[in-house]
Amino acid sequence: MNKGLGKTLTILASVAIALFILSLAIACPIYIRQFYYAQIQALNLPETTGYSEETMREAYDEMMDYCLGQTEEFGTGQLAWSEEGRSHFQDCRGLFKLDAMVVLWSLIALIFLSAMSRLYGTKPERIAGRGPLFWGPVILLAAAIITTLLAARDFYKFFVVFHNTFFPGKDNWIFDPSKDEIIKILPEEFFRNCAILIVTVAIVLCIVCMILDIAKGRRNPSAEK
Numbered sequence: 001m002n003k004g005l006g007k008t009l010t011i012l013a014s015v016a017i018a019l020f021i022l023s024l025a026i027a028c029p030i031y032i033r034q035f036y037y038a039q040i041q042a043l044n045l046p047e048t049t050g051y052s053e054e055t056m057r058e059a060y061d062e063m064m065d066y067c068l069g070q071t072e073e074f075g076t077g078q079l080a081w082s083e084e085g086r087s088h089f090q091d092c093r094g095l096f097k098l099d100a101m102v103v104l105w106s107l108i109a110l111i112f113l114s115a116m117s118r119l120y121g122t123k124p125e126r127i128a129g130r131g132p133l134f135w136g137p138v139i140l141l142a143a144a145i146i147t148t149l150l151a152a153r154d155f156y157k158f159f160v161v162f163h164n165t166f167f168p169g170k171d172n173w174i175f176d177p178s179k180d181e182i183i184k185i186l187p188e189e190f191f192r193n194c195a196i197l198i199v200t201v202a203i204v205l206c207i208v209c210m211i212l213d214i215a216k217g218r219r220n221p222s223a224e225k
């Protein structure tokens with residue numbers, strides 16, 4: 001076995017696995033619209049906003065259709081919106097596209113690395129008895145735990161830091177409810193629940209991958225050495 005190539009494959013595959021899990025977890029609240037629909041009653045939005053569930057679904061769907069590139073025309077149903085608000089969702093559109101690309105390219109990278117491994121007859125080296133299915137997730141798992149602790153301590157501060165990081169130099173994410181009424185149906189609690197969903201999916205996928213790697217090592221005891 002080419003140990004240099006084996007270690008390189010392990011490192012690259014670990015990174016690709018971590019990126020795939022993270023981007024896939026982020027995609028869950030973005031693409032699963034039923035997650036938002038479930039929040040409408042759970043957060044008592046009809047009572048707190050005065051809008052019907054149908055109005056909120058229509059507004060959310062039109063906004064998400066734009067953010068996901070399914071339409072070029074921005075809208076929020078019957079709810080009022082401003083150019084400043086639209087510009088923020090245009091920024092979101094770019095980030096959503098980036099996440100989809102990371103899902104796709106990290107998966108392609110894993111397929112490519114697997115093909116390279118077969119082509120050169122070299123398996124990823126098991127570092128300290130563990131392979132990419134362990135090291136990629138364990139690093140991501142550690143990051144997820146740290147992020148969760150920070151968010152749990154002060155979610156609003158975390159929310160602000162997040163927006164300042166991904167929307168540098170912009171404040172168009174600070175909505176005026178009288179001009180961009182959609183913010184009324186997207187309360188802080190909804191974004192908190194999105195974060196919980198993302199972290200939960202990431203943790204579950206990480207644990208599954210780590211268990212698979214450990215099981216693989218037990219089936220091949222020599223690989224643990």
